[in-house]
Amino acid sequence: MAERNGSSIVVISRGPIFCLFTMTSVLFVLSWFFVLRSTGRPHFIDQSLLPNSNIFSTGDSSSEKQRQNVEPSIGNRAILVDNEEAEALQETETPQAKDDLKCDSNDKVVLQVFMYDLDPEFHFGLLDWKPEGGSVWPDVRNKIPSYPGGLNLQHSIEYWLTLDLLASELPNAPNAHTAIRVHNSSEADIIFVPFFSSLSYNRYSRIKPHERKSKNKNKNRLLQEKLVRHLTAQKEWKRSGGQDHLVIAHHPNSMLDARMKLWPVTFILSDFGRYPPKIANVEKDVIAPYKHVIKTYVNDSSDFDSRPTLLYFQGAIYRKDGGFVRQELFYLLKDEKDVHFAFGSVQKDGIRKATQGMHSSKFCLNIAGDTPSSNRLFDAIASHCVPVIISDDIELPYEDVLDYSQFCIFVRTRDALKKKYLINLIRGIGRDEWTQMWNKLKEVENLYEFQYPSKEGDAVQMIWQAVARKVPAIRMKLHKSRRFTRTLPRNVRELISIPAPGNFW
Ligand SMILES: *[C@@H]1O[C@H](CO)[C@@H](O)[C@H](O)[C@H]1NC(C)=O
Ligand SMILES: *[C@@H]1O[C@H](CO)[C@@H](O)[C@H](O)[C@H]1NC(C)=O
Numbered sequence: 001m002a003e004r005n006g007s008s009i010v011v012i013s014r015g016p017i018f019c020l021f022t023m024t025s026v027l028f029v030l031s032w033f034f035v036l037r038s039t040g041r042p043h044f045i046d047q048s049l050l051p052n053s054n055i056f057s058t059g060d061s062s063s064e065k066q067r068q069n070v071e072p073s074i075g076n077r078a079i080l081v082d083n084e085e086a087e088a089l090q091e092t093e094t095p096q097a098k099d100d101l102k103c104d105s106n107d108k109v110v111l112q113v114f115m116y117d118l119d120p121e122f123h124f125g126l127l128d129w130k131p132e133g134g135s136v137w138p139d140v141r142n143k144i145p146s147y148p149g150g151l152n153l154q155h156s157i158e159y160w161l162t163l164d165l166l167a168s169e170l171p172n173a174p175n176a177h178t179a180i181r182v183h184n185s186s187e188a189d190i191i192f193v194p195f196f197s198s199l200s201y202n203r204y205s206r207i208k209p210h211e212r213k214s215k216n217k218n219k220n221r222l223l224q225e226k227l228v229r230h231l232t233a234q235k236e237w238k239r240s241g242g243q244d245h246l247v248i249a250h251h252p253n254s255m256l257d258a259r260m261k262l263w264p265v266t267f268i269l270s271d272f273g274r275y276p277p278k279i280a281n282v283e284k285d286v287i288a289p290y291k292h293v294i295k296t297y298v299n300d301s302s303d304f305d306s307r308p309t310l311l312y313f314q315g316a317i318y319r320k321d322g323g324f325v326r327q328e329l330f331y332l333l334k335d336e337k338d339v340h341f342a343f344g345s346v347q348k349d350g351i352r353k354a355t356q357g358m359h360s361s362k363f364c365l366n367i368a369g370d371t372p373s374s375n376r377l378f379d380a381i382a383s384h385c386v387p388v389i390i391s392d393d394i395e396l397p398y399e400d401v402l403d404y405s406q407f408c409i410f411v412r413t414r415d416a417l418k419k420k421y422l423i424n425l426i427r428g429i430g431r432d433e434w435t436q437m438w439n440k441l442k443e444v445e446n447l448y449e450f451q452y453p454s455k456e457g458d459a460v461q462m463i464w465q466a467v468a469r470k471v472p473a474i475r476m477k478l479h480k481s482r483r484f485t486r487t488l489p490r491n492v493r494e495l496i497s498i499p500a501p502g503n504f505w
């Protein structure tokens with residue numbers, strides 16, 4: 001209609017033109033109004049990027065009504081609820097009902113996890129736990145088997161995730177429930193392999209000075225072989241070729257033997273430093289933080305001026321590629337008064353000293369070692385010491401939902417090795433900018449806390465959520481791989497493969 005009006009403008013005199021112009025404008029505005037109405041609200045968010053986007057997008061025009069139906073305190077969680085459920089909620093209105101509702105919310109993806117009941121020698125047996133009452137799992141209601149302390153803890157991710165799954169089955173489980181254990185593998189989003197591979201590496205393949213090249217020397221390798229044999233014989237593995245399996249190999253040297261055979265799985269790793277890109281990569285796999293060894297800075301009331309050290313580094317020196325950078329930086333920085341740069345790994349008394357050092361520094365250096373990642377980054381975050389990352393190939397946990405540039409400084413290695421570049425860059429960051437980053441560090445520090453029971457938004461929940469974000473891609477790969485699995489019946493195959501005589505040319 002608007003178009004016809006437009007074409008007739010040419011032949012009509014001025015007065016009516018103005019009138020027509022007004023009319024078309026009004027019509028135009030009205031038509032937009034209707035378009036917006038029919039699509040609910042304009043969509044500024046790419047909903048495909050949201051977890052549970054299918055649920056979210058069914059909200060549409062009725063979501064407005066639902067929101068009004070439900071208590072304001074529940075906020076936009078109500079978008080996820082059916083009308084009936086919302087009405088039922090209004091009638092019952094108990095605190096319990098509200099809690100149930102929260103469990104379905106958009107920010108807490110529920111991931112259904114099937115866990116193999118592996119022999120305890122693969123998991124809690126490595127902690128000298130002995131099975132009781134016929135179960136291969138400890139009773140996590142009371143006392144949980146403890147994990148060896150010290151530097152072992154850095155890679156204890158396997159332990160916290162397994163405990164969280166076991167806890168998800170408890171009635172009134174106190175944990176945050178991103179992941180729940182299911183016993184029917186057909187209903188699972190992911191198949192979890194509970195092998196404490198980092199602990200197996202730490203325990204069995206390092207030879208301590210007082211041990212003779214011992215009986216345990218090959219135990220780590222033997223366990224991996226046994227695991228591969230066991231896994232590949234399971235119906236769950238055969239169904240998917242392992243593509244929907246989740247394997248934790250957080251210590252860079254763990255799973256050294258099995259990784260090449262288990263490559264279709266999703267790995268949980270600290271970095272990709274020792275993996276060929278085909279075996280592990282950022283699309284397929286999940287990067288998890290280290291558990292920090294430096295104590296969290298509770299009630300941190302420090303500020304820019306009360307942290308006397310400008311830049312702090314304490315770490316091992318390596319002879320490989322990363323070691324070169326560390327040594328060069330040492331020569332570049334050693335004469336700066338307010339810089340602490342020392343070699344020697346953080347151990348025993350060293351932890352106390354490093355805690356002190358990081359708590360009283362403005363910036364903490366994180367330089368690639370013999371692998372791109374290191375625990376130091378997470379120690380710095382726990383200390384609210386702004387990380388300065390010099391590691392070109394580092395991959396960071398949850399980077400698809402977290403912008404590290406808000407609380408970390410990244411410097412390319414080739415720049416950092418230029419004379420005065422690094423120190424001038426750091427000195428150029430003033431109180432306001434530093435304070436902003438320090439505040440952000442305090443906001444994000446919980447995302448790196450491992451604990452039992454796990455709490456909402458801690459590292460355990462964040463890792464499960466990162467896994468949940470991989471699930472659609474895993475499904476897609478699985479479905480695609482099934483495209484051509486249908487084969488002809490045998491008698492037909494035989495007919496085709498034997499050509500009739502004379503039909504060749
Ligand atoms: C497991 O789940 C599938 C799919 O929902 C179902 O068909 C099957 O019967 C279930 N198996 C058992 C033992 O409950
Ligand atoms: C931190 O502050 C809170 C409240 O002021 C206090 O209860 C708590 O004991 C403090 N913790 C430490 C470790 O100082």
